[in-house]
Amino acid sequence: MTDVADSLGVSPITVSRALREPAKVSETLRERVLARVDEMGYVPDLAARALASRHSGVIGVLAPALTSHAHLGIMRGIEERVRTSDLRIQYASSRYDPEEECRQIRLFLSQHPTGILLSGLQERDGIMELLQRAPCPVVQIVDLHLTQSGMTVGINHCDAATAAVRHLLACGYRRIGLIGGTRDVRSERRQEGYCLAMREAGLADLSLVASEDAPTSVQLGCQLLQRLRSQAPDLDCVFCQNDDLALGALFEAQRLGLAVPDLGICGYNDLGFARYSHPAITTVRVPRFEMGYRAIDLLIRVVNGERPPTAPIDLGFEVVERGTTRRISG
Structure with missing residues (x-):
């Protein structure tokens, strides 16, 4: 210099x-x-910067799966915000493994990061103790009930799933099934919302639930719709925990000659293909880009001396009605 x-x-x-x-x-x-x-x-000499400023100028971002379609939108927001700063991002994947999450957080902390961003962290005592002792700001994203690190940006996935199922009930569906994949925090919260709405309607039935502890995919959506129809032949709608599952369910319904939206299908996340499938997929729109952008912006502001917010930042959601569900009359 x-x-x-x-x-x-x-x-x-x-x-x-x-x-x-x-x-x-x-x-x-x-x-x-x-x-x-x-x-x-x-x-830049990052090692020298770490010695001089007590942090490396790197923000560690830990996600369950860096290749998931949903997380790519979050990554675009992260990259857009950090692009105008001199900070850099280091990504890591936990592969939905709590032990790997703990190991990756320890590795981040050993490198004197400027901050850490965690996506959908599993709640474990060892991890929470690490975060409470972290010498840098930590932000959790995705679900608002994850507040152990002190700062959270996201939506309430339980509320979003509840709103989606209530919408399906308002469309006239009654035998609404659930199709789910990997049992992480997000999927658990979405299933919780589904169950809440079905109990409220007096229609809860375990035979309407089909899930597999595996990454969501189009193929899994096909397989789970098959399973669900064998468990509940009178099924008239499926709520899918991700849009790729919904697309698989749509393909399988078409293969079987089932009319959609007589068989209703609702996805989650509003991925790009959802509006271009035929028919277009009803889904829950999650502000993934804004989530990543706001989380990094919050970290940068706190690093620069601003006071952290005292409450989680709720970005909201929207149920987007499209062609895979009936129109609500009136």
């Missing part, structure tokens, strides 16, 4: 602010500093 500062006739602290706190300098000055850094062939 001293070399760059001397070449530009500014102080080293000015160069430091241009690189680490761009909001504190003019855009023209920041561009001059970045251009000179490039000309001189310098790259």
